Each structure stands twice: as C-alpha cells, then as structure tokens.
Amino acid sequence: MKSTLRPILCVAGLIIMTACSRSPAVLKDMSDASYPLLNQDSTAVPFPADFSGSPMIVAYIYTHCQSVCPAITANMKNIAALLPEDAPARMVLITFDPKRDRPSVLKRYMQQYELDPSRFSLLTGDTATVSSLMDAIGIRTEVTRDSSMAGMGYMFNHTNQINLFDSKGRIRGEYGGSMVPPQEVIDDLEKL
Secondary structure, eight states: OHHHHHHHHHHHHHHHHHHHHSOOOOSEEOTTOOEEEEETTSOEEEETGGGTTSOEEEEEEOTTOSSSHHHHHHHHHHHHHHSOTTOOOEEEEEESOTTTOOHHHHHHHHHHTTOOTTTEEEEEOOHHHHHHHHHHHTOOEEEEOOTTSTTTOOEEEEOOEEEEEOTTSEEEEEEETTTSOHHHHHHHHHHO
16 A cells, blocks of 8 residues: 555655746736836836846836835835845836826835835836726726815725736736735746
C-alpha cells in the first residue's frame, strides 16, 4: 500500500507546484491599444505603449476621492515598497476625473502621498480618451451629486481595482485595489 501511495502523492505534489508557479492568464490584450495621456509633468504618454518592455501595476483613482482612493494609493505605495529597487515594474495611477485632475493636480497628489517619481507615473487626459480607456479596462464610474458635498461639486462611485500588466501591455491580474495583500501582486508579477 505504501509503495502505491508514494507515486500518487508525488504526482499530486507536482501538479500543485506547477499550478502555483504558472504565469497568470491573459485577461485582456491591450498591446495594440494606444491612449494619448499626459503624466504629472504634462509629458505626453501613449498608454500602454509608452511602458512597453516593462510590467506595470496600474490603479484607477481620482484626487478628490474621500473614500477608497487614498486606500488604493496607499496599497500601491505598499506594493512598490516590496519591489526590489532594480525591478523593472512601473507603478501607474490613472485618474478617471480629468476635468479636475490636470497634471499639476496629479503632481501635488504625488507629493502629498510621497510617491517616488522614478517608480510612479500619474496619468490624465481628455474626457473622451479617459472614458474610452476606462471602458476598455472595465472600470465603472458613476457621478453622484449631493448637497452635503459643499465645494466638491461631484463625487464618483467607482470600481476599486488594480491591474497587473505584462511587458507587452496585456492585463494579467485584477485585484481589489484597496484590499489586495501587496505580496499577492508581487507573487503574480514574479511569475510573468
């Protein structure tokens, strides 16, 4: 009995190890897409083409958010802190509120959250381009207006999401932006 159980256990262990080390599947191929955006320094950035050759960890936020966006940004910062200094991965935050989130606003947001400009890029663009990009990725936003939001004008209900892009511009991971343990994203990045 022992001699027949050992090969079964070895095969089962091999299957589990293979599944755990397998590269994440392609969820969406955006390698042929190009969205003309601007970064926090007002430099033109065709997304995702400008990052070709490097994996990206991408989050979707807006700077006037008073709910989940600060937590998403903090989680992105935590993920970046776990990356080795020489890791080629770029950290990208894209706003879905381009009317208010101009490059100068993104630059202040970057400074406020002490995001390393050598590792992070914050992107915005015109409304039509940003809306098209959000639709392509599957980020849902809904404008809400409430009299209790004095001075804010409007807020968004929105998808809480971080994506892992491979070096070819393909989405290989989708995570709860404010909730995913940073190591989970790093583990998937290392499998690419």
